[in-house]
C-alpha cells in the first residue's frame with residue numbers, strides 16, 4: 001500500500017459517520033449468476049463422508065438447542081446449571097487465529113474475542129486457514145467443492161473445540177503447502193513486503209469456505225449446542241482478506257433464499273492494508289458485474305498496477321451490514337481525511353463506522369501464571385518481582401545485569417506503522433542517558449538490519465532481536481520498566497495493554513487506540529501524534545520520543561512511578577467489556593435467533609474459564 005504511502009493516512013466504543021447510517025446497498029437487488037458447478041441443497045456439493053463429530057452428539061444439548069429454535073419442549077432448568085444457547089450464532093472469519101496462526105494483533109483478536117462472546121452465551125465459531133498440521137485439530141472428513149477463479153477446488157474442514165469456541169480450519173494446499181512450519185511469518189507472502197501472487201484466490205477460497213462451514217459442519221463438542229449452526233448466523237469478517245464474504249453471501253446464497261437473515265459485520269484492524277489489485281482481476285472473484293462498482297477504485301499509485309484498480313476493503317465496507325474498527329479514536333481518525341482514512345475516508349463517512357476497543361487475552365498474558373517468566377507476580381508483589389525479571393531479561397539478551405538501570409522495551413512488526421525507524425533515530429540521541437533498551441520485531445529487512453545494528457553501536461545499552469519470539473515478548477513485557485510504542489498510526493494496539501497488565505508503563509504516540517487506552521501521567525506517557533508519512537523520519541517526531549523518554553526517566557523510581565505501575569495493573573483490560581459491546585452491536589443487526597446472552601452466575605463456569613480475571 002502506498003505510504004501511509006498511498007497508504008497510510010494521516011470512551012471505548014463510539015459510532016462515527018457524517019452521512020446516513022450504514023445501509024445495505026444491495027439488499028434489494030435480485031441476484032443472478034448461479035454457480036455453474038455441482039450444486040446441492042447449499043449450492044455446493046458437501047461430501048460428508050464420515051461425520052466423526054457426530055458420535056459425540058449430546059442429546060441434552062440438542063434438546064436445549066431445539067427449545068431455542070422453538071421446535072422442542074423448553075427444558076426444565078435445574079437451579080445452578082449453565083444456561084447457554086439463547087444467544088446468537090456468531091462466525092468470525094480471518095486469516096489469523098491465535099495461538100494457531102499469528103503474525104500480529106489480528107491473530108490475538110481472533111484468539112481472544114470468540115471465547116469472551118461464548119462466555120456470554122453465544123455459539124461461536126472461527127474459520128481460518130489450516131496453515132500447519134495443528135496437533136489439536138481433527139479432520140472432520142467434511143469436504144466441499146468451491147469454485148475459485150476458473151477451477152473447482154476441494155476443501156476439507158478440520159476442527160477443535162477450545163474455551164467454548166468451535167475452531168474450524170480450512171484445509172487446502174494454497175494454505176498448507178505454502179506456509180507449513182512458518183505460521184508466524186509466511187501467511188501472506190514468502191517474505192515481509194512480498195505477497196503471494198495467488199492471494200486473491202486464497203482469500204476467495206477462505207470466504208467461500210467460511211460461508212459453507214455453518215451449514216455443512218455437524219459440530220457436537222459443546223455441552224450446550226449441537227448440530228450445524230445453520231443459517232441464522234452473524235458473521236464477523238476481519239480485514240481485507242474477508243471482504244468478499246458479504247459479496248458472496250448476497251450473490252451466491254441470499255439471492256437463492258439461503259441465509260436470508262444472516263448479517264455481516266466487517267471489522268477493520270488496519271486500513272493500511274486494503275487489498276488493491278488490477279481492475280481486470282475482478283473476473284477472478286466470480287461475482288456478478290453489478291458488484292464491480294463496490295470494488296472500483298482509482299489512486300495515484302503504480303502498485304500493483306497503474307491507475308484503475310479493485311479495492312477489496314472498499315467492497316467489504318460497502319457490502320457489509322455494519323463497519324467496525326478496533327477503537328473509537330481510530331474510527332474518528334479514519335473519517336478525518338484522506339491521509340488517515342487512506343483514501344477510504346469518503347466511503348467510511350457514508351457508511352458509518354463504530355469503534356470498539358480491543359481486549360487482551362488475560363490468560364496468555366498473566367504475570368501471576370506466565371509460563372515464560374521465572375518469577376510470578378501480581379499487583380501486591382510487582383515491586384519485588386520486576387527487578388528480578390529485569391535481571392533475567394538482561395542476562396537472556398546479553399546486556400549488563402543491573403536492576404537499577406531503567407529498561408525500555410519495544411515489540412512490534414517492523415513496518416512503517418510501528419515507527420521503529422523513528423525509534424532508532426531517537427535511540428541515537430537518548431542512549432547517553434542512564435537507560436537500556438531492547439527492541440524485538442520482524443518485518444522489513446531494512447528495519448531488521450537497523451535494530452540489529454544497535455548492539456554493535458551500543459553493546460552495553462541496546463539490543464535488537466529480529467525474530468518472532470513469543471517467550472522473549474513475554475520476558476520483555478514482564479522485565480522492562482517502560483514499553484515504547486512510537487506508532488505513526490495504531491488502530492488499537494495490544495502491546496500497551498499487555499504492558500500495563502504487567503506493570504510496565506507505556507510511553508506512546510498519541511494515535512488510535514493508544515489515545516483511548518493510555519492516560520497521560522496516570523497509566524503512561526504520551527508523546528503526541530506523529531507525522532503519518534511513512535517515507536520520512538520527521539525530526540520533530542524523533543524529538544518527541546527523546547523528550548518524553550527523558551521525562552519518563554525522571555519519574556522512574558519515584559513514588560509517583562510506583563503509583564503509575566499500580567494504576568496500570570488495576571485496570572480491567574480483558575475481553576469482558578469489549579465482548580459486551582460487540583454483543584450489543586451484533587444484536588442491533590437483528591440476525592434471526594438473536595437474544596442477549598446470559599450473564600453472571602448462570603454462565604459462571606464458562607465465563608470464568610474464558611474471561612474472568614483470576
Ligand SMILES: Nc1ncnc2c1ncn2[C@@H]1O[C@H](COP(=O)(O)OP(=O)(O)O[C@H]2O[C@H](CO)[C@@H](O)[C@H](O)[C@H]2O)[C@@H](O)[C@H]1O
Nearest residue numbers: 104105106269412441467468469473490491492493494495
Ligand atoms: N517479534 C515478535 N515476537 C513475538 N510476538 C510479537 C512480535 N511482534 C509482534 N508480536 C505480537 O503481535 C501482537 C501485536 O499486536 P498489535 O495489536 O500491537 O499490532 P498489529 O499491528 O499486529 O495489529 C493490528 O491489529 C490489532 C488487532 O485489532 C490492533 O490492535 C493493531 O492496532 C493493528 O495494527 C502482540 O501480541 C505482540 O506481542
Ligand SMILES: OC[C@H]1O[C@H](O[C@H]2[C@H](O)[C@@H](O)[C@@H](O[C@H]3[C@H](O)[C@@H](O)[C@@H](O)O[C@@H]3CO)O[C@@H]2CO)[C@H](O)[C@@H](O)[C@@H]1O
Nearest residue numbers: 001103104105106107188192193194195239269270273
Ligand atoms: O496481525 C498482523 C497484521 O496482519 C494483517 O496484515 C497483513 C496484510 O493484510 C497483508 O496484506 C500483508 O501486508 C503486506 C502488503 O500486502 C504488501 O503490499 C506490503 O505492503 O507489505 C505488507 C507487509 O508484508 O501482510 C500484513 C502482515 O504483515 C492484518 O491485515 C493487519 O490488520 C494486522 O496488523
